[in-house]
Amino acid sequence: MDYEGTPKARDEIVIKDLVKNFGDVTAVNGLSLDIRKGELFGLLGPNGAGKTTTISILCGLLEPTAGSAHIAGFDIGKERQKAKELIGVCPQEVAVFKFLTGMENLELFGNLHGMDKQVLKQRAADLVNQANFSDAARRKTKGYSGGMKRQLNLMIALISDPEIVFLDEPTVGMDARARRRTWEYIGSLKDQGKTVILTTHYIEEAEALSDRVGIIDYGELIALGTPEELMQKHESKDLEEVFLKITGRRIAEGS
Amino acid sequence: MRTQKMIALVKVELKKLYRDPTSLAVLLAMPVVLTLVFYFALGDIPTWWLEGASHFEFLVPGTMGFAVIYMIMLVAMGLCAYREAGLLKRLASTPTSPYEYMGSQIIAGMFIGVFQGLVVLLVSVLLGFRPQGGLPGLVLASVFLGLLAVTSVGLGLLTTTVAKSSGAASGLSMIFVIPMMIFGTFLTAFSETTYSIARFTPNFYVTDSLTWIFHDGASLSDRVIWQNLLILSIITVVVVVAGIQLFKKTEYR
Numbered sequence: 001m002d003y004e005g006t007p008k009a010r011d012e013i014v015i016k017d018l019v020k021n022f023g024d025v026t027a028v029n030g031l032s033l034d035i036r037k038g039e040l041f042g043l044l045g046p047n048g049a050g051k052t053t054t055i056s057i058l059c060g061l062l063e064p065t066a067g068s069a070h071i072a073g074f075d076i077g078k079e080r081q082k083a084k085e086l087i088g089v090c091p092q093e094v095a096v097f098k099f100l101t102g103m104e105n106l107e108l109f110g111n112l113h114g115m116d117k118q119v120l121k122q123r124a125a126d127l128v129n130q131a132n133f134s135d136a137a138r139r140k141t142k143g144y145s146g147g148m149k150r151q152l153n154l155m156i157a158l159i160s161d162p163e164i165v166f167l168d169e170p171t172v173g174m175d176a177r178a179r180r181r182t183w184e185y186i187g188s189l190k191d192q193g194k195t196v197i198l199t200t201h202y203i204e205e206a207e208a209l210s211d212r213v214g215i216i217d218y219g220e221l222i223a224l225g226t227p228e229e230l231m232q233k234h235e236s237k238d239l240e241e242v243f244l245k246i247t248g249r250r251i252a253e254g255s
Numbered sequence: 256m257r258t259q260k261m262i263a264l265v266k267v268e269l270k271k272l273y274r275d276p277t278s279l280a281v282l283l284a285m286p287v288v289l290t291l292v293f294y295f296a297l298g299d300i301p302t303w304w305l306e307g308a309s310h311f312e313f314l315v316p317g318t319m320g321f322a323v324i325y326m327i328m329l330v331a332m333g334l335c336a337y338r339e340a341g342l343l344k345r346l347a348s349t350p351t352s353p354y355e356y357m358g359s360q361i362i363a364g365m366f367i368g369v370f371q372g373l374v375v376l377l378v379s380v381l382l383g384f385r386p387q388g389g390l391p392g393l394v395l396a397s398v399f400l401g402l403l404a405v406t407s408v409g410l411g412l413l414t415t416t417v418a419k420s421s422g423a424a425s426g427l428s429m430i431f432v433i434p435m436m437i438f439g440t441f442l443t444a445f446s447e448t449t450y451s452i453a454r455f456t457p458n459f460y461v462t463d464s465l466t467w468i469f470h471d472g473a474s475l476s477d478r479v480i481w482q483n484l485l486i487l488s489i490i491t492v493v494v495v496v497a498g499i500q501l502f503k504k505t506e507y508r
Contacts, residue, residue: 059348061508080508084350091348095341097267099274111263112349140274156345 012037012164012195013058018067020053020219027053029219030067040186040196042210044203046247050219051199052092055166058197059089071164085113088162092169094149095156102137102144102152103128106159113160120159127155131185147178154182164195171205183209207239217247260351264359265366271333272367281329286322286371290378293318298382304444305470315379315386316465317440319372319396320458323403324435326368330360330411331424334506339421343506353503361408361495368404369397387472395475396468399461399487406457406491412498416505457494460487 013035020028028050035041045051056062058069060080069076071083096105103124110120128137133155136148144152154170167186171179179202186209189196200206206213207227215223215230223230223246227239236242272278297310304313337343346356376386376396386392410431418424439456442449443463453459460483467473473480 056344061344061347063508081350081352084348087348089345089348091341091345093341095345097271097342098340099271100267104270108263108267109345109349112260112346112351114257114259114350 011035012039012072013197014070015054015058016068018054018057018069019065020050020057020062021065027219028057028064031216031219031221032067033214033221033224035195035197037195038190038193039211040190040198040209042206042213043197043199043216044206044213044243045199045216049217051216052168053219054216055089055168055197055199059087059166060084086163087166088157088160088164089166090154090157090168090170092172094146094153096141096149096152098142099140101140102133102148102155105141105152105156106137109156110159115160123159123161127158131155146173147175150174151178151182154185158189162194165189165197167196167198167200169200170198171200171202179205203240203243204238213239215243215246222246257351257355260355261359261362264351264356265363268333268359268363269366278329278333281325282367282371283374285325286318286374287378289318289322290315290375290382294379294382308470311382312379312384313466313470314441315375315384316396316469317443317458317462318379319375319400319465320403320461321436321440322371322375323368323400323461324407324432324439324458325371326364326404326407327410327414327431328425328428329367330364330408331414331418331428332421334360334411334415335418335421335424338415338506347507353499353507356507357412357499357502360412361405364408364411365401365404368407369400372400373397386469388468388474389472391474392468392472395480396465399464399484402484402487402491403458403461406487406494409491409494409496409498412502413494416501457487457490460484460490 011034015031015033018028018031019026031054043051043054053062057064058071058076060076060083064077072086074083076083097108100108106124106127107120110124115123128134131151133151136144141149141152150173157165157167170186171182174182183205186196186198198206198209210227212224212226213230214221223242225233230242231237231239234242234245236245272282293314294311297314300310302308302310302313334343380386411428414424414428418427435456435458438449438453439458440462443453443459444450464480464483467477467479475481
């Protein structure tokens with residue numbers, strides 16, 4: 001990875017020495033990371049580790065205090081709008097318009113991505129059909145169950161058929177069946193060649209889905225590799241054990 | 256700027272109004288109730304400002320402006336509710352620029368504001384008010400109402416940047432609404448002092464112009480009208496630019 005020049009084609013996301021301070025609190029502390037095109041990357045960390053702040057910077061929602069981030073070659077600081085054209089974001093909270101139907105929500109966000117009317121109609125229909133959501137899509141989201149809202153939340157992120165998808169805790173509040181179905185769906189995004197950045201509290205979710213995992217704590221990247229590499233390196237039977245070992249050690253060191 | 260994005264966002268704001276009972280009440284019931292209250296309270300009292308007119312008729316132009324300034328509260332509460340639901344962040348993560356988003360708020364606000372003002376006029380006419388000025392007067396009045404609505408959206412944006420919640424937004428918007436209501440609408444001509452204070456409120460220029468248009472048939476060629484239009488336009492630009500800049504900095508990048 002050449003951080004000084006233009007990012008190499010295989011690197012879809014390039015983060016270099018990223019810092020974000022909120023007053024005296026440092027949420028992201030010199031984070032450097034590259035995420036490859038077509039990769040499903042799991043971003044893990046305890047609460048308050050800086051995951052959501054990192055994602056928010058990459059989505060152009062927050063200005064970094066220092067450092068840089070490139071999305072498909074576009075500097076998120078200087079070419080924010082161009083970078084935003086390539087991304088789809090599924091936020092942690094369910095962010096849908098309650099007074100609109102599911103389909104109207106999808107069409108709205110498609111329009112905000114500047115999609116052609118016919119393409120948008122087809123894409124929305126495909127998404128709701130794939131998710132078995134056709135009937136629900138015609139109803140206002142106010143009456144949706146929590147799981148349905150989460151499904152729609154994810155579909156909105158995908159309406160523009162983005163090259164890069166940010167999924168921030170996409171399965172929180174889902175029952176086991178819905179979660180499993182969503183896992184399959186997230187896996188299929190990778191098959192479509194999309195780059196997926198997944199943050200989750202469910203370590204088994206990251207282990208099952210991710211090509212590589214990055215663990216951050218106190219805003220710093222403390223581990224990076226495939227789940228297998230990390231398990232081998234830290235002599236652990238699963239990723240959860242790795243996570244607890246690494247983050248637990250830092251808590252002990254800090255105390 | 257992409258019109259496709261702005262049209263989509265304007266549609267959302269308009270759909271919210273007719274699908275959300277609270278918004279619909281503010282949109283329709285408020286101007287109707289307001290007009291009826293003034294009619295029943297002041298309809299039989301002759302005004303000392305206009306010969307042969309009731310105090311209700313004298314207050315119709317001010318009431319039209321008063322209905323519009325509630326846009327401040329509507330916008331601030333709506334945007335705070337979007338923020339609480341994570342919608343502002345979600346919208347900001349799309350390739351829709353802050354200017355496109357706020358432009359849509361301004362366009363929607365203009366439609367709603369003019370509509371509310373005209374509802375007051377319609378109810379007043381049904382209650383016996385006979386405005387002068389004909390169709391040109393109505394168009395000119397709509398321009399004033401539209402500018403006031405845009406100013407109100409700007410003040411709503413400013414309120415949103417300070418308010419932590421939609422509840423707080425409703426209270427904070429009163430900082431703008433109450434002085435505008437008291438000085439710019441109802442107590443404008445009460446004394447020299449109230450008149451001087453009123454000149455600092457944007458709706459004073461609407462109340463004054465609409466009074467001239469509807470009670471005297473004044474047109475754009477009259478000095479008082481184009482002067483008021485110029486001053487109101489300047490206020491609108493200043494407030495909207497300030498609102499957009501602050502909103503862009505704190506809420507929508």
